Amino acid sequence: MTETETRTRTGTTTTRTAVRLEAVTKDFGTVRAVDAVDLTVREGEFFSLLGPSGSGKTTLLRLVAGFEQPTAGRIELAGNDVTATPPNRRDAHTVFQDYALFPHMSVEQNVAYALTVRGVRKAERLARAREALTTVRLDGFAARRPAELSGGQRQRVALARALVDRPAVLLLDEPLGALDLALRQEMQTELKELQRTTGITFLLVTHDQDEALTMSDRIAVVRDGRIEQTGPPVEVYERPATAFVAGFVGTTNLLRGEAAVRVVGRPGTYSIRPERILLTEPVERPVDPPAEPPAEAAAAADGRRTVTGRVTDIVHAGAHTRFTIALPHGDRLTVLRQNLDGLPQSARLDGEIGLSWDEKDAFPVPS
Template sequence: MAMTEAAVRLVSVTKDFGAVRAVDGVDLSLAEGEFFSLLGPSGSGKTTLLRLVAGFERPTTGRVELSGREVTTLPPHRRDVRTVFQDYALFPHMSVEQNVAYALTVRGVRKAERLARAREALATVRLDGFGPRRPAELSGGQRQRVALARALVDRPAVLLLDEPLGALDLSLRRRMQTELKDLQRTTGITFLLVTHDQEEALTMSDRVAVVSDGRIEQIGPPVEVYERPATAFVAGFMGTTNLLRGAAARRVVGRPGTFSIRPERIRLADLAEPAAEGERTVTGRVAEIVHAGAHTRFTIALPHDDRLTVIRQNLAGLPPSVRPDAEIRLLWDHDDAFPLPS
């Protein structure tokens, strides 16, 4: 993505908590109007990075910039950013409208203007007419939208989202993913999302940074990070993969090194089916079949205790030989075994 003036820039940022280094020399730039995700497991440092941008933490070393202005030592209220947390933190004794307008009330904005802006923010998140209600009268998804409206009401340059969908059920979470992306496109505000959910990052982001042990392992568009992982950690964390090293790589892939093969790239076939030109093939035994709604996951036991996972969309029938304990053939294109640094 072409970068002009970065909405957010971290320059050689580290953060220590006593003897623990939570962020280790991170350089990062977010473009204006970009939806960017920090993806990683618990304890990887992604939330600390968000708190450094928000001003809730100060870096041990390095620099934080917003729209070209250094803000490293500025407190949160002097930064043009707002944060939406997982628990929403709505005031139960206030109406929805009062919750949304709270920041404007603290700043002394006139009543007529703050109510107009609160209603505009509620309309942006599709909650027209909900202003008089209390948070307890709303569903989880509606409370999430109120928290978004409250963060958007004073039109920040950057919106920080700290695991905002974690408390929602699966179907609502997926619907909110679409709505968040639509909201970001509509407002043009730079969104920075922290999540451990690969589906969220893949669904919503323009770019993703995969974080591990306080460092950024890879940055890129979701498709690139998924299809061409830079490290074994990225391959394993960004979705499901078959990671093959050493002797297993030589046996299964036919080459030395470390390789990632995505399970949806592997084809199941009868033993009699030959490999086409450019395909690699191995035979194995069906050790497990797990039906997971739209797809089925197969675990295939190979000789020498090697195993491969295969994921197949439930669109058509399987070859007759694909049943528990049956011997079958696996095929994939040579290029689908993606090489990784050893």
């Protein structure tokens, strides 16, 4: 079985690999949907493929499931080469966005279907189906038909059907996309708890940044068939590897050079998250450094960058208010302010307002 080494404070430990892709490429005619992707998902991990529509994330999931064959490269599950193995012989099950439940079957029959196909005896498959329904909190729903269930309940049935065969890997193809916001947030919590309880490796495909950040142990951000960055949610959010990741995972402000930091000789593009920017009263002193100051004098004494801008838009979004502010040199900043206390008097449309951020929060990203 393929294993990877990870370092801990007490030494080196060994982590088993659930899914491995090596230089996997997939072409559809002249279109390259996946371009030489290398990816490792650890056993027992909740891993998300995050990207916009058309980025190739669903194709990657279908390649792991066996619904598509790679043009080039190698796919492993639990250390076994399954590149040419058909879907029904891979130790992985898929939960689809539309759930794909059989309308003429009861909930119990839907859940037990895979066991029926495999020829498992009736008593055993019914016992395992009921166990799976208990796992997803659907006790007492066994006799109902899918049409008698809510969207969240149908989603749980689809999960139970995928779990009943105890796969090594559960593949989730945007399973929460059809749910309303409140139910989607509830199911995010339940999915993460289900993954922890079962210990099964979850590989999720989603375009929803909040969904990926909320549930995942690690995230791979996918763009144009390639992986831009892989890492824990906090790392991907706080230290984006590219401007695309900075802009796609959450909201960010991209500023160049001295617009972001006051240290001369630090060119490039910097990502500043909206919640890191403070609103103040307008700054009365000049904010741009002299033409050629010494490097030591170029940084603010307290390590903060302070500028003045004009409020062009205010959006109240429940727990926070979002401000759009135009800077004198033409850039626009988005600022998020928690609705906990009063705002500066100048925080009004067309008002001049001060902005301040710690230069350590201006993270450099490649252009």
